[in-house]
Amino acid sequence: MTQPPRCLSLDQWDRRYAELCAAGMREPSYGGCLRRHVEDGDDRLLHLKMDDSPAALRLWNFLLSEEDRLREAQASGKRLVGAMKDLGTVPVMVYALDNLIAFYPDGAWWLPCIMEHGDGLLRIADSLGVDDSFCPVRAMLGAFENEAHFPIPELLVSSVGATCDDFSAIAQRLEAMGHPIFWWEIPHRRPPEPDEPSVLLPGMFRAAQSQVAFVQSELERVRRRLEEYAGKSLSDDDLSAGIHRANLVRRKLATLREIVFKAARAPLPSLEMLVAEMLAIHFCSDQYECLVVLDELIAEAGRRAVDDVGVTDEEAVRVFWVNPVADLRVMNLLEDAGGRICGTEYLFSHALDLLPQHVPPMEALARAALADPMVGSARDRAARVCRDMRAFGAEALVVSRIPGASHCAMEGPLIRDVVRRELGVPVLEIEVPTLIDTMTPTLQTRLEALVETVKRGRV
Ligand code: SF4
Numbered sequence: 001m002t003q004p005p006r007c008l009s010l011d012q013w014d015r016r017y018a019e020l021c022a023a024g025m026r027e028p029s030y031g032g033c034l035r036r037h038v039e040d041g042d043d044r045l046l047h048l049k050m051d052d053s054p055a056a057l058r059l060w061n062f063l064l065s066e067e068d069r070l071r072e073a074q075a076s077g078k079r080l081v082g083a084m085k086d087l088g089t090v091p092v093m094v095y096a097l098d099n100l101i102a103f104y105p106d107g108a109w110w111l112p113c114i115m116e117h118g119d120g121l122l123r124i125a126d127s128l129g130v131d132d133s134f135c136p137v138r139a140m141l142g143a144f145e146n147e148a149h150f151p152i153p154e155l156l157v158s159s160v161g162a163t164c165d166d167f168s169a170i171a172q173r174l175e176a177m178g179h180p181i182f183w184w185e186i187p188h189r190r191p192p193e194p195d196e197p198s199v200l201l202p203g204m205f206r207a208a209q210s211q212v213a214f215v216q217s218e219l220e221r222v223r224r225r226l227e228e229y230a231g232k233s234l235s236d237d238d239l240s241a242g243i244h245r246a247n248l249v250r251r252k253l254a255t256l257r258e259i260v261f262k263a264a265r266a267p268l269p270s271l272e273m274l275v276a277e278m279l280a281i282h283f284c285s286d287q288y289e290c291l292v293v294l295d296e297l298i299a300e301a302g303r304r305a306v307d308d309v310g311v312t313d314e315e316a317v318r319v320f321w322v323n324p325v326a327d328l329r330v331m332n333l334l335e336d337a338g339g340r341i342c343g344t345e346y347l348f349s350h351a352l353d354l355l356p357q358h359v360p361p362m363e364a365l366a367r368a369a370l371a372d373p374m375v376g377s378a379r380d381r382a383a384r385v386c387r388d389m390r391a392f393g394a395e396a397l398v399v400s401r402i403p404g405a406s407h408c409a410m411e412g413p414l415i416r417d418v419v420r421r422e423l424g425v426p427v428l429e430i431e432v433p434t435l436i437d438t439m440t441p442t443l444q445t446r447l448e449a450l451v452e453t454v455k456r457g458r459v
Pocket residue numbers: 135136137164165166167347374402404405406407408
């Protein structure tokens with residue numbers, strides 16, 4: 001019988017870690033006590049509650065050791081590629097070359113939260129003229145300027161075109177700071193004309209064949225630049241093998257989501273599920289280890305589901321969550337309020353969808369890039385949210401806005417209206433700043449009200 005799981009504070013995790021070590025737990029090279037990350041400045045861990053399993057420990061250590069991993073890769077002779085904005089497509093191409101490693105410098109947007117502003121990145125962005133009228137992705141500028149986080153890649157590749165104003169402005173500022181960027185264009189995904197040849201994209205949308213061909217030609221330019229940088233060719237066979245490996249990760253994430261979102265009691269907390277889903281976009285800089293981390297989470301979640309134990313009770317309200325949160329602590333608040341996650345759309349659902357393997361690899365990548373929820377209309381995004389809410393039996397929707405983010409100024413109300421009309425469920429729209437400390441009571445109350453509204457509607 002599996003012990004009922006608990007979410008632990010960092011102090012409790014110290015004791016749990018000692019117990020696991022005494023019981024003979026074996027860890028990978030990046031393993032260790034979570035406390036050491038606080039000593040490195042990751043102070044937010046002091047205010048999070050984390051799942052008590054060895055699988056979760058491995059997940060957190062994998063996430064929080066990424067900067068070390070990138071430096072080790074660079075020291076071993078591998079070359080780094082900073083992929084930007086497309087969230088999931090360019091890294092598949094990069095990892096098809098065995099001497100390159102891709103990561104997203106945009107991921108620096110979580111550093112001000114993880115380090116509770118001890119990083120000073122937003123202050124540096126302010127001094128560079130990119131103030132808090134922009135979304136927290138501006139933290140990336142600070143990380144390039146002080147070079148205290150990820151190693152600076154010699155090659156930056158960014159999508160442009162159907163991207164938000166914030167990202168365009170921030171990336172252009174980065175280039176003006178002396179970091180050249182290789183741009184490739186992604187057009188706005190439009191509905192095909194009635195008689196226009198079209199193809200089905202991963203996920204649920206169709207795109208005009210001409211748009212797919214255009215994106216493919218842009219990705220061919222990326223391919224040539226990567227070949228030049230790697231000093232070797234990137235064949236279709238290499239790309240097909242890369243797509244196969246990316247799909248292994250995506251299949252495992254689909255299995256994990258299926259187990260966790262459909263179990264009677266949530267076998268894993270919302271916070272760890274958010275971190276796990278993020279692995280899809282660039283495999284946390286180690287594609288093989290990413291598979292092992294996911295295998296352990298699947299095994300733990302599966303055991304708990306079979307034994308009918310979880311981090312929530314059966315009454316917990318099943319919530320679908322749209323947009324990632326700037327402060328990870330909000331995911332703890334949801335469970336404290338009596339909710340649980342049953343479905344997500346964190347801006348990168350196209351990185352979770354399987355890449356097509358029945359078409360030539362460059363076409364498959366072009367189709368995946370066009371399936372990005374952020375290159376289509378908010379109406380498309382709302383339709384996908386409705387479909388996935390039905391599939392996971394979600395009883396409520398939370399749309400969390402990101403401060404200053406141009407992508408969500410108007411889409412929140414639109415998604416809310418479509419979901420209310422189509423599914424008739426309660427919808428809550430909240431704004432989540434980088435640190436929620438002063439707003440915790442308000443957010444808690446609003447989440448509790450959502451939970452109560454759903455529960456009242458059940459009887
Ligand atoms: S506005 Fe939204 S999509 Fe654009 S960079 Fe910021 S968080 Fe990402």
